[in-house]
């Protein structure tokens with residue numbers, strides 16, 4: 323029988339942007355001596371492209387083992403709660419019977435019923451937020467009624483954050499009423515039982531969000547544990563860690579890396595909008611032209627579901643200048659010396675990855691928390707430029723061109739390069755032995771072990 327002092331069960335919401343940080347966090351826990359089991363849905367498990375042998379992966383059901391396409395968000399979430407609670411309980415009891423009892427469930431804040439399962443089985447519970455501390459604080463303010471919706475002012479002031487315009491707020495807040503199911507999830511469900519969790523983890527690092535972290539830590543025992551990325555990207559190599567993750571899409575690793583190896587240092591624009599964003603067709607066209615008329619090479623991730631929005635013959639006509647792939651190993655790409663800047667939707671993982679690897683960003687937020695991340699990238703962390711939209715919400719090709727040249731050729735690029743080194747160093751410090759995130763992880767495991775089974 324395996325012996326271990328602590329066993330954490332990790333329960334991520336089954337999308338790429340939640341699996342990645344929670345898997346990387348699992349590796350940190352495992353490295354610190356805990357046994358870790360990651361629970362994913364039957365459907366996702368079947369479709370995952372890579373399953374890391376390092377972490378043990380078990381399955382539960384969300385009630386849609388053949389996929390949940392076209393299912394309304396609220397229906398999906400209710401079904402997941404119902405079937406997920408039962409199958410998770412069954413899994414934990416099975417692990418106990420196998421002599422591998424679970425001590426703590428670390429559940430995604432999007433799956434707040436993870437706490438109820440933990441408590442019903444007499445286990446400890448930790449909630450994991452995959453978004454920034456800033457965004458969590460905004461949702462917390464809305465939840466507590468400290469920020470009233472619909473917004474009455476054009477500018478809002480939230481402690482620990484710069485003054486924010488309505489357009490800087492997460493779309494579920496700025497477009498109050500447009501996404502009721504997701505609003506219910508991110509504001510009410512995420513926040514309602516947060517105080518009952520034994521630990522609250524944020525995927526960020528203290529120095530990145532110092533003021534807002536301090537403010538939140540006064541009202542809730544929040545702990546930063548990020549950046550949750552593989553150790554080698556922070557100039558380390560923790561035993562057993564590797565760059566691989568659990569990919570929902572198949573990364574075109576060899577093609578991308580071989581192509582990047584042929585390009586000069588800092589010469590390539592990397593363009594990616596994450597795993598979910600559906601970019602407006604007109605926006606795709608403007609982006610395509612902006613890239614094509616720039617004087618730089620580009621590597622553009624266009625997911626299969628988005629390829630029909632590319633201008634006709636674009637891929638063939640630009641093949642000497644650009645490479646279009648359906649998915650790539652993003653961290654490996656961002657860490658490659660040929661990358662000069664990153665045109666990003668500012669999903670929190672992409673933002674944190676670029677900050678931790680020191681890559682300047684052109685921010686083109688699409689929805690959810692991305693506008694807030696973009697605002698902070700530009701005005702607080704000074705790691706990029708937010709591309710301005712026209713009256714129809716489209717970033718035109720000339721604006722894209724200007725942003726690229728400002729970052730790749732202008733004085734802005736030089737200023738950002740200096741900041742890039744600072745953030746990269748601070749991310750590594752937080753992660754290193756004795757750093758703020760490292761200490762928070764160690765403290766969590768020590769307290770859990772101390773309080774016994």
Ligand code: UDP
Pocket residue numbers: 338339340342594595596597598599623648649650651652653668669670671672673675
């Ligand atoms: N990603 C990747 N390959 C790609 C595009 C994205 O591995 O071609 C990863 C990226 O590194 C990040 C995640 O997918 O960890 C996307 O998360 P993010 O929060 O940035 O955006 P979301 O997909 O949630 O909108």
